[in-house]
Amino acid sequence: MNSSMPRTIAFVLFSYAPGEPAGYERAVGALAEGCRRLGITPLIITSGPAEAGDADHPDMVRLSSLTLPRPILKPDILAALEDPEPVRVELRRLLADHEADLVVWVDALYGLGYLDAAPEGVPTILQVHKVRGDDYFDRAIAAATTVCPISPFMESEAREQGYETSAWTIVPNALFAPAQPAEREERERLRTQGPVRIVSRAEPYKGLAELLEALPADWTRPVELVLAAAGFEYWPGMQDEVFGAVRAAAVKRPDVVTVLEALPWQEVQPFFAGAAATIIASYEPETFCNAAAEAMSTGAPVVGIGIGNLPHLVADGGVMVSAEQGPGGIWPALSELLEDADRYHATSQSAVARTAFHAPDEVVRQMLAAVATTLTH
Known part of the structure; x- marks a missing residue:
């Protein structure tokens, strides 16, 4: 990351769809909004196939090497990633072509963090929305520059499962808009x-x-x-x-x-x-x-x-x-x-x-501070 304020932040989540009523997807959407408020270009990389309305979301790019049905079942995921190398190659190419300054793997498996596909020199964040305790999770942690659980509960869950979390930084999910209470x-x-x-x-x-x-x-x-x-x-x-x-x-x-x-x-x-x-x-x-x-x-x-x-x-x-x-x-x-x-x-x-502290631009700042702290140590 060349400066404290990157030009492009990539978010990788293969189940993403605009408006999807689910936590991971909703979290990415809010972080993308925070990026825009800070003048950063968000890039969201997800799986195929293409869907009607994709053209309305120019920040979203679909992988041609990974296609999944809707609704997705876990066996579909494992079958589609049986040979992950084409996905890794395409993912690295997309990140390089779009000149991503920072990559956020939204999950070890669902966010493809375990593939370690960032171009050389590009820092990465692994978000922890769920402690998986499996090989995907372990590989994703080892590959990430920074690990960011989304809550104190996730950090405590990881500690209870034997993970060393002292270098991790909690960065919460963001709101789409700052707090706006009624009178x-x-x-x-x-x-x-x-x-x-x-x-x-x-x-x-x-x-x-x-x-x-x-x-x-x-x-x-x-x-x-x-x-x-x-x-x-x-x-x-x-x-x-x-x-x-x-x-x-x-x-x-x-x-x-x-x-x-x-x-x-x-x-x-x-x-x-x-x-x-x-x-x-x-x-x-x-x-x-x-x-x-x-x-x-x-x-x-x-x-x-x-x-x-x-x-x-x-x-x-x-x-x-x-x-x-x-x-x-x-x-x-x-x-x-x-x-x-x-x-x-x-x-x-x-x-x-x-x-x-959950306003979208504020949470992106917290995320950038987390990776900056890691890079200076």
Whole structure:
């Protein structure tokens, strides 16, 4: 990297698609926005085949040597990379042709970090969205200039699995826009009258059907759930199963529950700006939790199950219930928060303050500082 402010930063994630309702993809989109705000050109390298609308995203380049179906299943990935050399060669050529000054492998496998394909002299960052503990992960760590877990939870998970993390630097996921909280008067109106708004992809471990099943009989406030299908699944038909379970639970309470279509990335924060609060009901640990950060940036508190990164991210910007309480404990905790005006507004203000360092340009600066520190040692 020739200067403190590179001209081009490349992000490699073979499952990327603009607007994809998934954490890795959403994180890349926000970092690309941060680059643009700083006058840096983002380059996003992903797999083929080409899709309608690609021309609307000139910063995105598709690999011809790696094509994957949608939705993607892990066996598809391993089969497509059985002979990785053509992918490595093409990836290195693209990075050289586009004169990338810095390469961000978004994952050891999904971000192709294990291939070690950066041109000579170009520094690299391995993001850790998940601790894989396999050969892909080990090879990617060894090849990277800098390793950046996305949360304190990810760093602690790596330490628990025996990785030496003292030289790693936590760089959180970015928001698409800086925090923009509602005025106090509007926030008070939302506290008393606003809907509960939830944004999630269709994954069983998000606990959405269970959350709706636990809705108290006397609950009268609107609950608006944006549910979206991503371009990958853990097993065939997984997302259809989730949609079916959520809709079956929602139809039991048509008086309050509405299931909405997916939103573009840039519309999620404005959607949360009209919410009294949001809920994160995941019963498996969130490694970061973009939806929580997006809601907090508008002043909407987060109520959720206190596992994974959620307690680190939210802290006094929301309320956590125990895993033992589960979704049945979320609704009473939310009611108590909404009914206590002083506590609610203090929580809302804390939520906004905790997202101050998640503005897109700020997170890119943190990322550049991390690699600069590594290069000077």
